[in-house]
Amino acid sequence: MLKQLLLMIKIVTVNSKKELASFIDFPHDLYDGDPNYVPELFIAQRDLLTKHPFHKHNTVQPFLAYDGDKVVGRIAAILNNAHNTYNKVNDGFFGFFDCINDPAVSALLFETATNWLKQKGVTGKLLGPVNFSTNEPCGLLVKGFDSAPFLMDTYNAPYYEQLVEAAGLTKDIDLIAWHWDGQAYDDKSVRLLKSLEERLKRNNIVIRKINLKNFKEEAAKLREVYNSAWDSNTGFVPLTDEEFDYLAKDLKLILDPDFALVAEQDGKIVAFGLALPNYNEIFQKIKRGRLLPTGIFKLLFGKKSITSIRIYALGVIDGYRKMGIEACLYGTIIREYKAKGFKHAEAGWTLENNDMVNRAIEAIKGDPYKTYRLYQRAI
Structure with a gap:
């Protein structure tokens, strides 16, 4: 199935300004009509992905998945050298994950991010989602889909949990948000x-x-x-x-x-x-x-x-x-x-x-x- 999908789905390594704009904009189309979706400010996301001081010591590579000329998914592979040095590990991260409800597409995205990290010498775990670390917005929403996220919280559709777990990822730890x-x-x-x-x-x-x-x-x-x-x-x-x-x-x-x-x-x-x-x-x-x-x-x-x-x-x-x-x-x-x-x-x-x-x-x-x-x- 995955081999068949490779013939239909094209993975693009994001390098140009146009590709970066498509990477940032994909969630707007994916969540069109969702009353709880909150769009990130374009200028803030662009600067985060290109100008943030994180890039001086670490490496981030965004990828897009296309079905024909339509974007159907995105992911960023993140090599956080500071995290590995501080925690004495050799892990890699994924972030900015969004995808249509298709486990084959999400599996291809995770495979792409994993292969990129392997090429960078990562031998430990794939962790995430984080954008870029736990100091920034992170975590996959698995409970509480009936209201919009607060400032600097993540948001995703309920089916993401099945996509991530179908790709072989398992729970590391849960993060709790409290409300009054x-x-x-x-x-x-x-x-x-x-x-x-x-x-x-x-x-x-x-x-x-x-x-x-x-x-x-x-x-x-x-x-x-x-x-x-x-x-x-x-x-x-x-x-x-x-x-x-x-x-x-x-x-x-x-x-x-x-x-x-x-x-x-x-x-x-x-x-x-x-x-x-x-x-x-x-x-x-x-x-x-x-x-x-x-x-x-x-x-x-x-x-x-x-x-x-x-x-x-x-x-x-x-x-x-x-x-x-x-x-x-x-x-x-x-x-x-x-x-x-x-x-x-x-x-x-x-x-x-x-x-x-x-x-x-x-x-x-x-x-x-x-x-x-x-x-x-x-x-």
Whole structure:
């Protein structure tokens, strides 16, 4: 069957600007009419695939599958050298996977990505989906198809799970996204916020907003916290200075200062919490992710209409956990969420085996409403 398909389906190695545009645009056609699909901004995807600092030390090769002159699938093979060095492995990744509901096409895409990685000397596992690592959007949606994704979450049709598993990939680990509807949360951390802050002050720890006027220096300190607080997570690889600055620059454009918080002890940042307005509510209305001619106005003037937030990151460095810092950060975010009249919130993702964090979210009535799965297969 696969040999017959090879005669009909053509795999194209993406190299030209035109091919890259087809690679970015394919999901728009695949999900045409899907009410929960959110198009990625074209300019952001183009820069991610061509200009991101990740490319300075790693290699990404996108591929397209054609049936005649029609695109029927895409995948990117990713050689993350930093991940392999940090974790002492020799693995490869796949990402940007989208495909029609045809297991033969998806099998060919996975075979293409695997062969490319083999040629690069990879001998371990094929892991994914990640775009480019777990520091970026990742995971295959396997639960929670009845609502649109929040900002920087992935999205796919339910049949993807069967396509991936038919290609011989098996579960590595699940990632959980948590949801709150309206005021359906436990506000204990808000009610105890003042006493928690007083207790932290006795240890010279204060909760404050990120200083946007001195953002470059703040970002450098936050990078140290990020690389320390998440270093034990599955698939983690520290961000380089350039990679973190690239991420921070993008986040600065959309963050709300009231939701950008740090915990500081004697000038040292020991934790931070960041919630972001859910710009996917706007992106969903921007046709094919193009800012011109009208998308830019929807982006510029739509912020006030956003009704939800995503708690994007909350991390505490080792030695400062279980002191009440997490509760203070959550309490402050919940207080601002309520004051601003938001209607929905998402936190995530969290690893399914991170019992301490998951119990804390359950305690404030978080609903584990979406599950994203990372897969693996021997190369």
